[in-house]
Amino acid sequence: MAVGDKTLTTYANFLYELQGSLQEVFPSEAPLLAELSGFDAHMGIVDRASAVKRISSNMEGGRDIISGSSIRHTILLSGLGIASGVSETGTWQAPVALQTAKANITLTRMLAPVSVSVDVERDSRNGSTSAASIVTELLDQASKDLARKENLAFHGDGTGKVQAIVSGSSPGLTMTVSTTGTANLDVLLPGSIWDILTDSTGAATTGGKRRKIASVSDSATTQTVTFDTAQAASDGDSGNITFSSSEGIYFLNCNGQGVPATIAGSFIPQGLEQIAAVTGTFEGIAKGSTQQWQGTDGRAGDTSTAALSAVMMDGAVRRGRRAAIGSWDFGIGDPAVIDLYKQGLYASVRYEPSVTTLKSGFSGIAYDGADRPFPLIKDPMHKKGGIKLVDKASLQLYGDEEGPVFLDDDGATWRRFSRSLVKEAEMLDRVQLGAKRCNTLVFLNNLQPAT
Numbered sequence: 001m002a003v004g005d006k007t008l009t010t011y012a013n014f015l016y017e018l019q020g021s022l023q024e025v026f027p028s029e030a031p032l033l034a035e036l037s038g039f040d041a042h043m044g045i046v047d048r049a050s051a052v053k054r055i056s057s058n059m060e061g062g063r064d065i066i067s068g069s070s071i072r073h074t075i076l077l078s079g080l081g082i083a084s085g086v087s088e089t090g091t092w093q094a095p096v097a098l099q100t101a102k103a104n105i106t107l108t109r110m111l112a113p114v115s116v117s118v119d120v121e122r123d124s125r126n127g128s129t130s131a132a133s134i135v136t137e138l139l140d141q142a143s144k145d146l147a148r149k150e151n152l153a154f155h156g157d158g159t160g161k162v163q164a165i166v167s168g169s170s171p172g173l174t175m176t177v178s179t180t181g182t183a184n185l186d187v188l189l190p191g192s193i194w195d196i197l198t199d200s201t202g203a204a205t206t207g208g209k210r211r212k213i214a215s216v217s218d219s220a221t222t223q224t225v226t227f228d229t230a231q232a233a234s235d236g237d238s239g240n241i242t243f244s245s246s247e248g249i250y251f252l253n254c255n256g257q258g259v260p261a262t263i264a265g266s267f268i269p270q271g272l273e274q275i276a277a278v279t280g281t282f283e284g285i286a287k288g289s290t291q292q293w294q295g296t297d298g299r300a301g302d303t304s305t306a307a308l309s310a311v312m313m314d315g316a317v318r319r320g321r322r323a324a325i326g327s328w329d330f331g332i333g334d335p336a337v338i339d340l341y342k343q344g345l346y347a348s349v350r351y352e353p354s355v356t357t358l359k360s361g362f363s364g365i366a367y368d369g370a371d372r373p374f375p376l377i378k379d380p381m382h383k384k385g386g387i388k389l390v391d392k393a394s395l396q397l398y399g400d401e402e403g404p405v406f407l408d409d410d411g412a413t414w415r416r417f418s419r420s421l422v423k424e425a426e427m428l429d430r431v432q433l434g435a436k437r438c439n440t441l442v443f444l445n446n447l448q449p450a451t
Contacts, residue, residue, distance in 0.1 A: 307341070
């Protein structure tokens, strides 16, 4: 063997080095994930000293919080509210207990498998630059897809539902999907793969498992998604799909996990829609009976469709102050909603656009009506027609590792599942998003998009 040849051991070391590099830049793919992870765009890595960052079980103090897949998560329902005046000879008030609660939430599993032939894997070991580049690119793409899916989940309602189906000719391949509410054609891209499930049961409809999108069509009044007739994966379906308005488009592997509304946040990570909700049970606390555990409606119940404006934002900030904070780290929402807001400001006399950049590198137009300016960040993964004001300190990202890792529980990174020369590796991230407070999350819905 020549000195320059790569052995299996050195190639395994290469993969672990690559894993470390991927963990550092993994959160940079999407704004919400980046901000909650403490990613620093100037450093190009995660800032481990950031006040808001991912807590993992191998961090100092992390083991006190995470045990296996169970997370002991502290909830702050409200402040003390006990401060008052006292006279020179008077008796001061008795202290009261801080209104906290404890929740046990669990880590969820987000996984991206990749496969290579033995030739590619061995050529990579033996110093083939092109083969090594192929493996690196493959794993880099898997990491990016995993990051985007986590970011999408953090924007969601924990059910894994991405899009509601409105109509279409069933059985068939073309579906008309909703243009409002949770609709998100920005993530239903050609080449992406999803499950089509029945909303009430979580079971795949006939032909609905692991279907690849062939094309999409977007207009002002109608959005359609057309799936490929061919099988996208060996464990997926092919041919026509049976569907109705009782079905929806979901994350992969949601099939058979249970009723989506019941398992919300336990299979797919918890998301902002759960935190913003004013009804239901979240992290073991009933929102309906605990007002401070509800998100804050920035429009005070107004459900009419209207353009986001400075006046509307001012009202949302005033209502948000009731949660005892006067500013937020950023607003995040539908790009078309923020575009229309920005376009409305262009008409203002002497208006000079002001842009603020977050630590993670994402920028947005600044809103200056709170205690301090904060940017409105466009995120295509946020639900359409909405925006949320986020206080990062009210949220907490958890993981059993600092980022996604290669599964090596059987002693190898690459493994074979059948009598063929194709090997497979899996990039796994066990992750969960927790909320310490819900009322600091201010939501504005039914907002008009730019055309």
